[in-house]
Amino acid sequence: MTDSPLSRKLATFVALSDTELAVLDSLHKRRRIFVAGRDLVLQGQTEQAAYILCSGWACSNKLLQDGQRQIVDFQIPGDFLGLRSVLLHISDHSIEPVTDIEVTEILASDLLDAFAHTPRLATAVLWAASRDEAMVVEHLVDVGRRNAAERMAHFLLELGARLSLVGMGEKASFACPLTQYHLADALGLSAVHINRVLRQLREAGMVTFRDGRVTFDNYEKACAFTQFDPTYLDQHGPLLK
Amino acid sequence: MTDSPLSRKLATFVALSDTELAVLDSLHKRRRIFVAGRDLVLQGQTEQAAYILCSGWACSNKLLQDGQRQIVDFQIPGDFLGLRSVLLHISDHSIEPVTDIEVTEILASDLLDAFAHTPRLATAVLWAASRDEAMVVEHLVDVGRRNAAERMAHFLLELGARLSLVGMGEKASFACPLTQYHLADALGLSAVHINRVLRQLREAGMVTFRDGRVTFDNYEKACAFTQFDPTYLDQHGPLLK
DNA sequence: CGATGGGTTGACATACTTCAACATCAGTGG
């Protein structure tokens, strides 16, 4: 069967049969391309399709009326885009491609049908959603209770761990297309302060973020500094055999 | 069939058959009581059961090594406790009863079995999880991009909306057992500042929180002040007929 | 009756924001 990033991700959690993989595969409909910066889902939109990200980076964010925004999460290949929008029948957030991206569209009706006929698939998706939620929760802790430097270090460590899981870099060194404005909106800080904090971490010999690449100069030190615990990202063996 | 807070909640989303309601009902195992303040799930615990909250308030929170904590969410009757812990096989957070609480225990194996045989139930639970995630996301926006007063007002508005949905008060006036310390840990502020902000909102004629009761003196003003948009809490008709 | 938990208030400290200026670079049109 196919070996898409998504099926690989789900398979680590629920051992999917050939039939189930085939159903998963049949969900992948139209392939579409979106260019960086142009939103592909808008806050408040209804009757939205979901997507699976094939290549590139995206981010989900919420806009406030005064123009501020909060980036909730970044998505990398293998991640769902807008799954929640489908289930809640309305999108409570926007999705913006950070780079040019390639996605496959999944129709809401197909997805719900698949759940009805392939319950283990529903469980697998529920797991994936839980994992996403765990990341949002950790993000909330970042913003609520860590100072700017810890926040930044923790965020970059998590990003490295996620990327290395899908083979897009080492956890201690990876390519990263985010601007300081993205970081600011994700971490709840001003872009100016992001710059200062990055310098601070660089001068402390922990992380360097330059020219689209993040490199941990001292991975252990960074982990200790920000109490990074990747438990919530780890697989602990399949839930369903 | 039974009319538990949970089945009522799920039924608004997925029209459940009598059979499905019976399966849902059969999940309710042992009824247990926990006293206020003594954690019922600990961060890092494995092989955890999940619970459904029947009465009282609880909160899920994450502890940092330096003693700070971030409250992620408050749970009220009808909400799941520790659902994510079951799916991820490990608890990434603690759960503390805010008041004395009554819960029913659900074994992980029973829940997964039920999903396998009752796919619509799995979809319903996936929906409930999405709704919870939407609340966490809104919470993240609070902490990341709203100032203390807006944050507080938004939080109290959301709480009122949630409580009125399950019949535990009016959206503009409800009983609330939280202390200022709970509010501080939820909103990422110090308890002292919580006190000042509450005074500020009271003197502005928006909300009064005193003696365990929240009263909106001017609901419209509070909504406008903090751009409260309850979209993410609303039902838009059942997803599955 | 003292201890404890919750709430209230003031004085002071500080982490972060805002504003402003400037550097660098890629793209674009003349």
Add this chain to the structure above:
DNA sequence: CCACTGATGTTGAAGTATGTCAACCCATCG
């Protein structure tokens, strides 16, 4: 080939929201 523009990054100075520390009040409960 150059001038111009827009996006991104960098740095300093000044302002402000929030945190910290400390004192005190009140109710409850052993």
